């Protein structure tokens with residue numbers, strides 16, 4: 001039986017510790033709970049906001065509908081197919097797959113958040129995106145109560161994008177099905193990963209999934225602040241995917257700009273480089289700062305408010321626009 005709470009403070013339910021309230025709040029543990037929630041939503045005519053661990057959300061205002069914290073658990077496999085409940089912790093799920101000799105998630109180790117949040121922004125790290133192993137997503141359509149299974153294609157995955165991130169999303173993800181493998185092959189194309197493995201005398205070509213997992217965990221622990229100690233949502237801004245013309249203009253201003261050539265004449269540029277070049281790395285203002293270790297990570301504090309966060313984010317965006325004529329896009333979901 002679900003418990004609906006009213007005027008519920010969300011501060012400890014989002015990793016930036018933003019102090020906003022939900023008109024209604026409940027936690028769900030099962031499909032049965034979902035059915036009860038749907039009846040409540042219908043009865044009151046509420047809009048909904050689904051939360052996992054709140055590690056990729058920026059709450060700009062109180063939420064006038066129902067916030068649903070998704071705790072639906074479950075981890076199992078049938079051969080190479082892995083079934084994960086949306087409320088499972090992502091990193092613990094990655095470790096479970098490795099311990100069961102199921103590989104493919106090692107590059108995605110230590111990404112904060114839940115399984116259900118992972119497809120929303122199509123999490124990616126060190127050259128692997130969740131979409132590359134996603135078989136299907138089981139969800140409930142909040143509008144009509146239908147239980148659906150969406151194929152990889154139907155999720156319309158893109159760079160940190162999916163249908164679940166769009167404004168009119170009406171799906172409550174209950175579980176995901178992944179297609180992993182049991183071979184010792186790994187993806188070690190990223191320079192930071194290669195350098196770390198070489199430092200440990202591991203040939204990147206011959207690294208095992210466990211070695212890659214350990215390397216990724218160590219690198220992330222070095223450059224990315226733990227949200228438990230320093231409240232953050234990982235990358236605050238998206239990396240840039242630009243046309244050749246825009247890239248050439250940028251290269252005239254920043255001779256050493258790193259870039260990655262993509263198909264269809266596009267270029268990926270690390271936004272962290274622009275922010276660092278513009279002098280924002282380590283900058284502090286009011287109750288927020290930009291990490292000294294990673295220019296994409298905005299760090300808040302127990303006393304931060306959304307105004308301080310948005311003010312610093314806008315100043316950085318305006319400065320990057322003025323200096324490089326580039327418009328930054330916030331990566332986490334903004335409500």
Ligand code: NAP
Nearest residue numbers: 124125126127189190191192223233234235239260268270
């Ligand atoms: P990095 O290794 O310093 O590289 C900087 C950027 O260049 C990365 O963001 C990456 O893009 C891109 N890049 C590097 N090597 C590439 C290659 N061989 N081909 C294509 N693109 C390449 O990056 P980092 O900031 O330390 O992050 C390491 C990984 O963790 C990245 O994959 C990053 O996305 C991921 N990460 C994710 C979050 C998050 O909150 N979502 C936060 C921090 C880091 P991509 O970002 O597209 O991989």
